Structures are given as structure tokens and as C-alpha cells.
Amino acid sequence: MTEPSLELKDVVLKVNRNTPEEVTILNHLNLTINPGDFITVLGSNGAGKSTLFNAIGGDLTIDSGQILLHGRDITHDSVERRTRFLSRVFQDPKLGTAPRMTVAENLLLAERRGQRRGLAPRHLNQHMAHFKELTATMHNGLDQRLTTATGSLSGGQRQALSFLMATLKRPEILLLDEHTAALDPQTSQDLMHLTNQRVQEEQLTCLMITHHLEDALTYGNRLIVLHRGQVTFDVAGAEKDALTTEKLYSFFAEIE
Amino acid sequence: MSLIVSTIGQGLLWAVLGVGLFLTFRILDFADMTVEGTFPLGAATCVAAISNGMSPILATLLAFVVGSLAGLITGLLYTKGHIPILLAGILVMTACYSVNLRIMGRANVSLLGKATLFKNAFLESLPRYFDSVFLGIVVMVVVTSIVIYFLQTQLGQGFIATGDNQTMARSLGINTDNMKIMGLMVSNGLIALGGALVAQNNGYADVNMGIGIIVIALASIIIGEVAFGDLTLNQRLVAVTLGSILYRFVLLIVLKLGFNANDLNLLSAIVLAICMMLPVFKNALNFKHILKRGLDTND
Numbered sequence: 001m002t003e004p005s006l007e008l009k010d011v012v013l014k015v016n017r018n019t020p021e022e023v024t025i026l027n028h029l030n031l032t033i034n035p036g037d038f039i040t041v042l043g044s045n046g047a048g049k050s051t052l053f054n055a056i057g058g059d060l061t062i063d064s065g066q067i068l069l070h071g072r073d074i075t076h077d078s079v080e081r082r083t084r085f086l087s088r089v090f091q092d093p094k095l096g097t098a099p100r101m102t103v104a105e106n107l108l109l110a111e112r113r114g115q116r117r118g119l120a121p122r123h124l125n126q127h128m129a130h131f132k133e134l135t136a137t138m139h140n141g142l143d144q145r146l147t148t149a150t151g152s153l154s155g156g157q158r159q160a161l162s163f164l165m166a167t168l169k170r171p172e173i174l175l176l177d178e179h180t181a182a183l184d185p186q187t188s189q190d191l192m193h194l195t196n197q198r199v200q201e202e203q204l205t206c207l208m209i210t211h212h213l214e215d216a217l218t219y220g221n222r223l224i225v226l227h228r229g230q231v232t233f234d235v236a237g238a239e240k241d242a243l244t245t246e247k248l249y250s251f252f253a254e255i256e
Numbered sequence: 257m258s259l260i261v262s263t264i265g266q267g268l269l270w271a272v273l274g275v276g277l278f279l280t281f282r283i284l285d286f287a288d289m290t291v292e293g294t295f296p297l298g299a300a301t302c303v304a305a306i307s308n309g310m311s312p313i314l315a316t317l318l319a320f321v322v323g324s325l326a327g328l329i330t331g332l333l334y335t336k337g338h339i340p341i342l343l344a345g346i347l348v349m350t351a352c353y354s355v356n357l358r359i360m361g362r363a364n365v366s367l368l369g370k371a372t373l374f375k376n377a378f379l380e381s382l383p384r385y386f387d388s389v390f391l392g393i394v395v396m397v398v399v400t401s402i403v404i405y406f407l408q409t410q411l412g413q414g415f416i417a418t419g420d421n422q423t424m425a426r427s428l429g430i431n432t433d434n435m436k437i438m439g440l441m442v443s444n445g446l447i448a449l450g451g452a453l454v455a456q457n458n459g460y461a462d463v464n465m466g467i468g469i470i471v472i473a474l475a476s477i478i479i480g481e482v483a484f485g486d487l488t489l490n491q492r493l494v495a496v497t498l499g500s501i502l503y504r505f506v507l508l509i510v511l512k513l514g515f516n517a518n519d520l521n522l523l524s525a526i527v528l529a530i531c532m533m534l535p536v537f538k539n540a541l542n543f544k545h546i547l548k549r550g551l552d553t554n555d
Contacts, residue, residue, distance in 0.1 A: 080426065080431050081429075090423070090427075095421070098416070098420035098424055101413075109425075109428055109430075112429075113429050114428070114429035115429070117414045117430070120409060165428075
């Protein structure tokens with residue numbers, strides 16, 4: 001058996017600690033992610049999906065439990081340190097890009113994700129040809145706007161750029177937090193196709209939160225459902241392929 | 257003629273404040289009040305050091321270092337202490353007042369008969385007021401070039417990204433706390449350097465010379481932007497120096513209209529407020545234009 005990419009062991013995460021409003025968001029959660037897994041994550045609002053991502057990313061510190069990357073304990077690593085292996089795409093297109101910097105400048109920033117940034121010149125021009133080629137694969141006109149400030153791009157273009165930035169330097173774990181939810185149906189579809197294509201080609205290990213049951217069934221090799229801070233459903237391979245939206249709906253009705 | 261030269265000279269000497277504040281106000285996107293304390297801190301440090309026999313060049317550089325230490329304190333209060341930046345700046349600014357009195361020993365120290373950057377054979381051989389023009393140009397070329405180079409480095413790009421989108425910067429592994437601290441240090445170092453230059457030019461340091469400094473520095477930035485319109489980042493940095501000179505001319509005109517030097521802070525504030533509201537006025541004018549066109553076609 002191959003070594004897991006990422007393991008969450010008995011993770012507990014509470015918010016408003018030591019106040020009357022204390023809530024346990026992740027409740028002794030266990031999850032093992034294997035290399036090449038493309039996991040779609042389902043769950044109702046408040047089930048802990050985004051909190052799970054924030055715990056993996058280091059934005060929230062966990063109260064107990066362990067997070068292991070290739071067997072190495074990263075529970076106490078800072079957000080900055082974790083970006084060496086981790087990249088994320090947020091739901092809000094505004095969160096993923098720097099609005100006053102150009103498309104090319106954003107890509108250049110992403111190319112050094114998790115690496116030391118020194119006083120060496122950035123050498124933007126040397127990267128332009130590569131960036132042009134790369135953005136052309138998005139088929140949305142991004143390659144024509146490399147020197148445009150990202151603030152003036154459309155939401156779809158910005159989100160496609162965020163996705164490109166997240167995969168530019170190959171991440172060991174890619175976290176997609178409803179990254180197509182804020183887009184119109186067609187743009188959302190296009191970005192989903194591109195996402196799938198790139199994850200397959202690069203054999204990325206990826207977790208994708210979605211509220212689209214169809215997307216959750218169509219994409220990925222594994223599907224998990226979060227409920228009250230735990231993984232209550234976890235299927236992969238042929239078992240996942242056999243799932244239907246009806247079965248998922250009845251499952252959701254059961255646990256609620 | 258000499259009035260014009262002297263105005264340009266003043267604009268150049270004060271321009272370094274605008275570039276310093278640009279790093280926090282425009283790039284990190286917050287207003288840093290510390291500068292009201294670091295400007296006299298730089299002046300006090302420089303004057304005290306010169307009075308104790310230090311060479312003017314070293315005393316000026318020392319002012320930069322001491323100013324950046326004040327910026328470091330603001331940065332730590334803000335990032336590690338989670339004190340809102342406006343309050344963190346005001347705290348350090350207030351503390352600086354006492355520190356400045358300690359450094360100088362009294363409220364006002366003169367450099368009469370002491371060496372300054374302006375007292376050397378070459379600058380004294382220039383026609384009157386050309387000394388500050390020359391020194392101002394040298395300082396601004398060096399400072400602006402270094403800042404422009406820095407902003408184009410990998411680190412500088414991380415610094416810009418921090419001010420532009422903190423969430424993204426963090427997700428790319430940029431330590432945004434360190435970037436803010438660094439920005440505050442360099443910014444306040446430059447403001448203190450400005451304080452040292454102005455003190456040597458005036459021939460004294462005064463503990464109250466910091467009042468209204470943030471308005472003067474902002475005026476250079478805003479007037480530069482208003483006067484030259486849509487520019488790249490590098491061009492905007494150069495425009496700060498030109499904005500600083502323009503601002504001095506505005507003050508000159510106002511003084512010529514019969515206001516006196518005691519009115520300067522009021523006038524500076526009014527000039528800045530008008531410049532900052534220009535986009536609002538422009539929109540209002542466009543609105544009328546649209547209305548008028550709409551009426552015309554209906555006729």
C-alpha cells in the first residue's frame with residue numbers, strides 16, 4: 001500500500017473557545033488522502049467543509065489531533081510554511097488574485113509559491129512567452145490580457161487565473177473551495193472541465209468542495225460527505241461510479 | 257527668480273517624505289500616523305549627533321536607522337500586538353515626542369556654527385538656494401531609484417501583493433506580517449531622513465516640527481497623482497517628487513495672496529482636502545453633462 005499524502009487523525013477544532021458560544025466544528029475527524037486522489041467533498045452548511053480546509057491550510061489551529069504530510073507532523077506549521085506543498089482556490093474570485101497587479105505579475109507571484117523571495121530582480125519579461133502559452137490553454141481570452149490589471153477582468157477570467165496560479169507550481173495538495181460557485185452556469189462548466197483536465201493530466205491530489213451533486217458524482221475518484229464535523233460517508237472507485245443523485249439525496253435525508 | 261529656485265529646492269528636500277509615505281499609504285494601503293513622530297525624531301537625532309561631533313552624512317544616515325526603529329515598533333504593535341494601525345501609529349507618534357525631548361535635551365536645538373550637509377565648499381560655491389536644489393535632486397534620484405529597483409524584485413512584488421490582497425499573498429507563502437513591518441521600517445526611515453535634511457537646511461530641530469507632516473507628505477502624493485493622471489507605479493513614484501514641488505508653489509501662491517505662515521497648516525489641509533475630493537467633483541460634473549445630453553436629445 002502506498003504512503004498516504006495527507007492524514008488527519010482525530011482532529012478536533014472548536015471556535016469561540018472558552019466562551020458560552022463555544023462550538024465544535026470538527027469533531028474527532030479522521031481522513032486519509034492518498035496520492036492522486038481527486039476527492040469531492042459534500043455536506044450541508046455548517047458541516048465543517050470550509051473549516052476542514054482552513055485546518056489543513058493552517059488558518060485555524062486545531063485543538064487536538066494530528067495532521068501528517070507524508071507521515072511528517074505539520075500540525076504546528078504556519079500558513080506560510082504549508083504553502084510549500086499546498087495551494088488553494090477560494091470561492092470568491094476577488095480573494096485569489098491581486099487586483100492592482102497585472103495578470104502576468106500575479107502568475108509570477110504564484111510561480112514562487114512557498115519559496116524564499118529575495119532581492120533578485122523578478123525578470124518578468126523572460127516569463128511572458130511561457131505565461132502566454134499557459135493562459136491560452138484557458139480559452140477565455142486571458143492570454144490577450146497579460147498586461148491588464150486583474151481588477152478589470154471578468155469574474156470568470158479572474159477565477160480561471162486563480163486556478164492557473166494554484167497549479168502553476170505543482171502542489172502536493174490542491175484545495176478547491178467551491179471555486180466555480182460564484183460564476184454563471186456556462187463559465188462554471190468551462191472551469192470545471194478545465195479543472196478536471198488539469199488534475200488528471202498532472203495527476204494532482206485534490207480536494208474539491210461543491211454543492212453540485214452532479215459535479216460531485218461526475219468528477220473525481222472519491223466522494224466524501226461531512227456531517228457534524230465528521231466524515232460520515234466515504235466512497236471511491238466503482239462504488240462511487242455506481243452512485244446516483246437519488247441515492248445521495250436519500251442518504252442526506254437519512255442523516256439529517 | 258531666487259524665490260522660484262528656493263521653492264523648487266524646498267519641494268525637493270521635502271519630497272522624500274512623499275516617497276516614504278507612498279510605501280504605506282499607497283502600497284500597503286493604510287495611513288501611518290507614526291510619521292508625525294518620526295519626522296522630528298530624524299531631525300532630533302541628526303542635530304544631536306552633529307552637536308556631538310558626528311559627521312553630517314553619518315548623522316543623516318543615523319536618522320534613517322532611528323526612524324526605521326520607530327517604524328519597527330509600530331509594525332510590531334500592529335502585526336503581533338493586533339492594535340489597529342491608526343492607533344499603533346498614534347501611540348508611537350506620542351511616545352516619540354518624549355523621546356525627541358530626551359534626545360535634544362530641550363524643545364529646540366540650533367545648528368548654528370555646526371557642520372551640516374549644506375556646509376561644504378562645493379554647495380557653498382553654488383548660487384543662493386541652488387544648494388538645496390542640488391542636494392534634493394541627489395537624494396531623490398538615489399532614493400527613488402532604490403525604491404523602484406526594490407519594487408521590481410521578488411521581495412518587492414511580495415510587498416506589493418501584501419497591500420493588494422492579503423489573503424492571496426498568504427496563500428502564496430508570503431509572510432504578510434513581515435512585509436508590513438518592513439514597509440513601516442523603510443517608510444519611517446525615509447521620513448526621518450527627510451526630517452534630518454530639513455533640520456540641516458533650516459539650521460535647527462524643533463520638537464513641534466512634526467505637526468501636520470502626514471498632510472504635507474500626502475499632499476505630494478495626491479497632487480502628483482492629480483496633476484499627472486494615469487501612470488505606472490514607477491512613474492507615480494517620480495510624480496511624488498514633482499507633486500512635492502507643485503505643492504510648495506501652491507503654498508507660495510497662497511502666501512503671496514496675503515496669508516501668513518501661521519495659516520499654513522490650515523491651508524495645507526484645505527489644499528489636500530480639495531485635491532482628494534477632485535474625483536467626486538469630476539463625477540458630479542460628468543453627471544450634469546449626461547443629464548444635459550439626455551435633455552438635448554429629447555428636445
